[in-house]
Amino acid sequence: MTSPAVDDAYERLRSLIYTGELMPNERLVEADLAQRLQVSRAIVRTALVRLGQDGIVVHTPHRGARVRVVTDAEAVEILQARAVLEALTARQAAARATAREITAVRRVLTGMERKLAEGDLLGYSEGNAALHAAIIAAARHETAARLIAGLRGQMVRFQFRTILVPGRAPDSLAEHTAIVDAIAGRDPDAAENAMRHHLSHVEAALSRRRLSHFGES
Amino acid sequence: MTSPAVDDAYERLRSLIYTGELMPNERLVEADLAQRLQVSRAIVRTALVRLGQDGIVVHTPHRGARVRVVTDAEAVEILQARAVLEALTARQAAARATAREITAVRRVLTGMERKLAEGDLLGYSEGNAALHAAIIAAARHETAARLIAGLRGQMVRFQFRTILVPGRAPDSLAEHTAIVDAIAGRDPDAAENAMRHHLSHVEAALSRRRLSHFGES
């Protein structure tokens, strides 16, 4: 968005946080990061300002930045917000997707079926993320896409618990199939409801503090 | 969030954009703003980075910042996103609000009734904003509140068309009453539906490109 150097540093820091190399609550010393990324302190600084503005990092005056810790309660909030926004994209996708976009969504779903049949849960999990991405793309709703991406970024701490709960995968596939069918059938209400239904399961799981199948949203 | 000086500049710039003193697409020259706000260029600079990150301003490399122009299509998107998020807050408010918070919401609604009876449409409009704020507060949903605030900030260009459409006020009041009753009645589904119903009217109006009663969401 701004200069290439800052953009790069921003993305790399984001990635470091995302992958857990920079842990939640870890102190982010500008000079250290500058050396680590091989850029000047000023660049790190503005990258940190940007990260702060989208809630991935918290700033305290004269005490610098830290990776923001997300409490369980906040995680629920984030997921709730994501749910209503993704429901909106499902609705939009049903209303506005092109035939090509619907085909793309279907193809992802087919891939998920195959992975599940093969017992490849990790592959299934990846397909899951791809499906949500395909639906968001089909909705062509810039604003919702941006907000969802931001919320995803905040879920850092829970990114490592994205292991499938045993036995949930078949249900998950059925829910996803319902969403895709509604979109393909051009039924916005059904698409929205199916997405909300699907995401409510994730929220229920999180509220019960069983965070393990979090990526399977 | 960061240093007092930057925070102040950030807020003031935001306000200047919000009130239209800095018009959409207007070029934001750092030196000029620095003089105008009586701060150094560095402070203006980081304030602009923050504004850029929350979508109020766009940066182009070596060409600086401009107030972002919001197209009609984007405005619809923003409103749609706001609608689902505010519906979420209405739901949460119904589920979690304290008696005190419900009283506060009711009081705002009563004030709106009085303003409307007095024919004070401007006062009614203010009450409107206050009601939405009260509901958001009652929901105690930090994430949704933050996202909604951000979306509000992006609607800059339409802030001056917040004049009541003749004859809509009574409908508006009825819709708001439904929302408040549902919250007070502890009925999350009804509260969410009432809020969605209410905001769908605003969206419909905007889609028809009659932007005039935009603030009456």
Place this chain on the structure above:
DNA sequence: GTGCACAAGATTGTGAGCAATCCGTGGCTC
């Protein structure tokens, strides 16, 4: 041993200056 004052070190916040880049203008060519 505990607590407090104070100094030293570390880190962030800010200002000034310079290089890099863009934009407009004028002149030159055809």
Place this chain on the structure above:
DNA sequence: GAGCCACGGATTGCTCACAATCTTGTGCAC
């Protein structure tokens, strides 16, 4: 007159240095 090129002014991007502030460690009083 139209188009192209070079140059100068304006503006941003970035470096560097320093001031402001916080934190840590030390010594001292009790």
